[in-house]
Amino acid sequence: MAHYAIGDIQGCFEPLQRLLRLIHFNPDQDQLWLVGDLVNRGSQSASVLRFLKTLPHHALRVVLGNHDLHFLAVAYKLIPMGKNDTFQDLLEAPDRDVLCEWLRQQPVLHYDKKLNYVMTHAGILPAWTFEDAVKHAEEINTVLRSASYTDALLHLYGDMPDHWDENLRGWERLRFINNSFMRMRFCRPDGSLDLAFKGKPGQQTAGHIPWFHLPRKITNMQILFGHWAALNGETDEPGIHALDTGCAWGHTLTAMRLEDQKRFSVQGNL
Numbered sequence: 001m002a003h004y005a006i007g008d009i010q011g012c013f014e015p016l017q018r019l020l021r022l023i024h025f026n027p028d029q030d031q032l033w034l035v036g037d038l039v040n041r042g043s044q045s046a047s048v049l050r051f052l053k054t055l056p057h058h059a060l061r062v063v064l065g066n067h068d069l070h071f072l073a074v075a076y077k078l079i080p081m082g083k084n085d086t087f088q089d090l091l092e093a094p095d096r097d098v099l100c101e102w103l104r105q106q107p108v109l110h111y112d113k114k115l116n117y118v119m120t121h122a123g124i125l126p127a128w129t130f131e132d133a134v135k136h137a138e139e140i141n142t143v144l145r146s147a148s149y150t151d152a153l154l155h156l157y158g159d160m161p162d163h164w165d166e167n168l169r170g171w172e173r174l175r176f177i178n179n180s181f182m183r184m185r186f187c188r189p190d191g192s193l194d195l196a197f198k199g200k201p202g203q204q205t206a207g208h209i210p211w212f213h214l215p216r217k218i219t220n221m222q223i224l225f226g227h228w229a230a231l232n233g234e235t236d237e238p239g240i241h242a243l244d245t246g247c248a249w250g251h252t253l254t255a256m257r258l259e260d261q262k263r264f265s266v267q268g269n270l
Ligand SMILES: [Mn+2]
Pocket: 037, 065, 066, 067, 121, 182, 226, 227, 228
């Protein structure tokens, strides 16, 4: 049995199938960990979700990404589809309601104590301990699985607040937590989120630091994340594993075997 963490699929169903053949994925024995952003940007979002939903329960662990929540917000008619969105196939799918429900039930964070890995879409706020991260992820899971999920999807949009404070309450608290797990890239030296900064890694000015280069509380677990294709799978930080290698942008789709950290990749959509 092997565990494979796979980067942002973003509707790239055909490259996903090629990657699973490359690693000889056996759903009866192996387990896939997906870092989220399963849909959008590629053209086969419905096929991706439909395929994942058919896998046996033990074969799949998924965390939600910002594109997944964005898709849900559009599907539930809370916001209009954006001009760059490419999940029309999913919106028109005959089974869209069950696929939406399946997606909405997925968590924000997954971990395995024995393997010593924790996975989220964008990373883990440096100021949070592992216990903090698990607790805060559960706050998002709870509201997305509650009857007020449409309210939540609407109120999670926005960049503020950008400073963590344990005393934050209500939507502000949930928005900060969600932004940390799903949209974080650069932080400021004080550890606050800088969601507006769009610079490339390595080209940023002194006030912008990739979250994984700040001193962090989690030092004894391996962290898996996606979301940041410009990193091209590299962080130069031991124990921090970037997995988004830009499949939807014509680069590659990457799987990392958790047991030995060996990476496998296939060409993405051109
Ligand atoms: Mn993302």
